[in-house]
Amino acid sequence: MSALAKYLLACGHEVSGSDRAAGERTEELSALGAAVSIGSNAGNPRLRAADVVVYTSAVPEEDEELTAARESGKTVWKRSELLKAVSDAFSHVVAVAGSHGKTTCTAMCAHILESARVPFAAHIGGEDSELGNFYMSGHDFFVTEACEYKKNLLEVEAEKAVLLNIDRDHMECYRDEEELVDTFRRYCGKAKLAFVCADDAKCRGLGDFSTFGIDAAGADYRASELRQSGEKYSFTVSEYGKSLCRIRLNAAGRCNVYNALAAFSVMRSYGFDEQEIRQGLESFRAVKRRFESIGSWTGASFICDYAHHPREIAATIATAERMCRGKLYAVFQPHTYSRTKFLMGDFVKALRPVKNLMIYKTYPAREYYDEEGSAKTLARNVGNCLYAESIRELMTWLKTTLQPGDIVLFLGAGDIYYAAQYLLRELNK
Structure with a gap:
């Protein structure tokens, strides 16, 4: 969505919007001239001034601003509808x-x-x-x-x-x-x-x-x-x-x-x-989070990859194993309960061969908790692995085990990328 907002700003349109949390994307859009607010508020004055309201699939149907926009008769588009309108130009x-x-x-x-x-x-x-x-x-x-x-x-x-x-x-x-x-x-x-x-x-x-x-x-x-x-x-x-x-x-x-x-x-x-x-x-060099090296600690390399599907995970792990001079450590954050539940057997097959594996709490995106598709259930099914709810647990695990030549591979499409960056900063203090 942020890329489409940048296009509209580049074309001279007035752009405003909200997100549930501040971050790199919201700061970037603010710097480009967008009016960004954090949290959903039905009384948002910028919502009242908008000609078109666009929402992503991550926004629940009961969202305050989305509901208010519909009730007030605003033109409301899905992100895909905006993408079509942009492509028509x-x-x-x-x-x-x-x-x-x-x-x-x-x-x-x-x-x-x-x-x-x-x-x-x-x-x-x-x-x-x-x-x-x-x-x-x-x-x-x-x-x-x-x-x-x-x-x-x-x-x-x-x-x-x-x-x-x-x-x-x-x-x-x-x-x-x-x-x-x-x-x-x-x-x-x-x-x-x-x-x-x-x-x-x-x-x-x-x-x-x-x-x-x-x-x-x-x-x-x-x-x-x-x-x-x-x-x-x-x-x-x-x-x-x-x-x-x-x-x-x-x-x-x-x-x-x-x-x-x-x-x-x-x-x-x-x-x-x-x-x-x-x-x-x-x-072409790279896209962020595609086998991206983010730094090192005591000679151990930290690599992040967007892999969140069993086929991607298996391929990324295989690449890391070929490169690794020491031990390979993998931290996987499942992305959505529905995907994990539907592909549970495939996830287990892809992850079980990893000898040093930590399953990190699920990134739910647009979904609500489902025990059958949770990270805890995945960890139980994989078997010989650890489970973490916090960055502190990840830090304790890695701090006591990493050696020069090791690789730590962070896998997932959620906020594990930012957790890995924070973890590396803390370790290097």
Whole structure:
């Protein structure tokens, strides 16, 4: 939401809003000229002055300000409706969807557009190390994430669409997996041109769309001759069987070969030169909370990752294990009770191999407590691990065990990132 607020401010609109707690985002928006208040208040004078009221999925339906806006006859939009209105202002709209990798692929697309020096805006779900979560130089291209939560991706009118993968997530919003897959099919079908991952069985079964992949020999865009240096990859890109160029990524992980290949495919379809695309992809460094090193204490490295789905967790742990010279310690904060409950078996399978594991209290987001999907229940099911309710407990555990060469991996999409930063500051005092 903050990225959309930045866009409106950049266009000269008067922006106000509220959040339940102050933080980096609220401070940033205030500095840009937004009128920000903390806490929901039905009598908020800025609410009365607003022409349009926009809310996110994290806001409960019974929220004071949301209720007051509706009762007073205000125009009330979901965040996805504002995103659609914003995208309508651009000549070309590129949307990136998928259960994993949306933020990174979107940021990579933005770097390609910057390299090509065309006017564009980027709406990024995370914080790119150079561009932030919003960047604008003009209204030719708009690149944005398209999230499947509550089928929000169907609101975006994309000229060209990317689908990275399909996995079981946000299942509280879907009747079954078939409905989830069908929603992605509809998303691809709405675009003039869609690019799907040929290595993903569910994507492959959606229909006759353009494809990208590594293993699928018949993919329209293919990465081959993969070489690994540490955790970073280089590869050759082929277009319809013809070799175009070699790319050396500065972002770690094989998953980023897929993200880069997807970005290459969709941007190439606009006629951008392969060298412009290569330069853009190689200029991309990282998105915050994507295997981000935040510092060290007594020779032990602290790394944060947004992984909050079992598949992401397993991949991130595997990467950390390959890098680790000492012991690997993992702290995982479950994100929402519904996800943990639905994927409990998968979470247990992903986490149980970790020898030094702490499960941290659930980040509920928009949800209410559910014992079946709680972090405590997950910890019991995993078995050989610890459970923590406070940062103090995390500090005591790590302070008495860490040695030089160890890695502490903080996993989750909630406030574990800020807890890790606070913990590191306290340890280094």
